[in-house]
Amino acid sequence: MKVGVLALQGDFREHVAASQSCGYEATEVRRVEELESVDSLILPGGESTTIIKLAEHFNLFASIQKKIREGMPVYGSCAGMILLADRIIDGIEGQKSFGGLDVTVRRNAFGRQVDSFESDLTFNGTLLHAVFIRAPWVEEIGADVEVLSTAAEHPVAVRQGNLLATSFHPELTADLAVHRYFFEEICTGR
């Protein structure tokens, strides 16, 4: 399996490194041809508005939406969660997303940078240390969405079919549990 990491802006290098640490070939994706060459996609942390603008300008927007519809496994962390959400609260006016994940996400829900924090939490039954930076949370979930982690009484890790999203940044810690879950539970057979 070849893992693609959307490399328009943000901490994509850390996701490439985490994927490689899990033993997978990983590559940066900036254009449609590169998207066509990968079996799964990671949307990194960064600024969601910046990433969407660049994706639209370089014709990646529709291609990524199509891949999501066709069932490509996609994992988004932080900004990546916003990009996967069907509905966004507190975004810029008319903020777009690739969508696919039947959730409502609140951008910067935990507050500004002074409120950014790290904390232990449970992910799918196992304990891990999570880093939240100007993080979103999930406000409402659809019937098919499974909650894998909760913080401040809101879902912060969710899965729906082949889509996985976390409010926090496992790529900033040495703990590979979330990446392994994505590769082993969602990407299997690819």
Next chain:
Amino acid sequence: MTESTGTARVKRGMAEMLKGGVIMDVVNAEQAKIAEEAGACAVMALERVPADIRAQGGVARMSDPDMIEKIQAAVKIPVMAKVRIGHFVEAQIIESLNVDYIDESEVLTPADYTNHIDKWKFKIPFVCGATNLGEALRRINEGAAMIRSKGEAGTGDVSNAMMHMRTIGAEIRRLSSLREDELYVAAKELQAPYALVKEVAETGKLPVVLFTAGGIATPADAALMMQMGADGVFIGSGIFKSGNPAQRAAACVKATTFYQDAKVLAQASRGLGEAMVGINVADIPAPHRLAERGW
């Protein structure tokens, strides 16, 4: 669940999220909107861009909290603000406004010609300028969570930013080539703490994100800095002192992502109208060069 805020990891992690992006100087809410719309990953709120500070002279200080709050209300992307070197009370005030990052900046008039701010005392992260590796490591030792090469702000002349990026890169490469028992003297020569020098020698990079700043005015300048190893770009006067700010801002964002693709860069460079006029750094008398502020 025990939560910790203001840790080195969340401060440095915030800078990780800005990577591959452009941080733009803005002086009002309208400019901040233009920057956000163009794809800026953050804005720097200040009263006068460096080119105007240079032209008008006088003492340059932190911005009016009213002005900063208007910009915070106008955009969803992170908002940064500048304080004078060593002016820890300006930093306390800016922190109380819940700004996302503080720039302890040589662009403003220094408040202390000996000491920088003890940045560990703050929950909010700081970015500081550096012209060489020793200066970068001294700032990190004081708690800076992000470094930017200084360049020469407000000139539109990229040569100093280039020199600073080359210097920092060359000094890191040199450390990586030294024997372990030579790092003590290297630390002495760099006037930097041994532990940080050893860390850089081992990892071959700074322990925090390295952006570049000072004199960047075109998409080609932004891409040049990215090819020199910058993690991202600050553009100060270059955007809103040009003929068509919205278009130039969007072009610089594209160039920072596709910095290795000459075709995209050529496309981004077309029809941008007038660039900021600019001043050659060589024509600025030495006492007025901002990059030399910092110790």
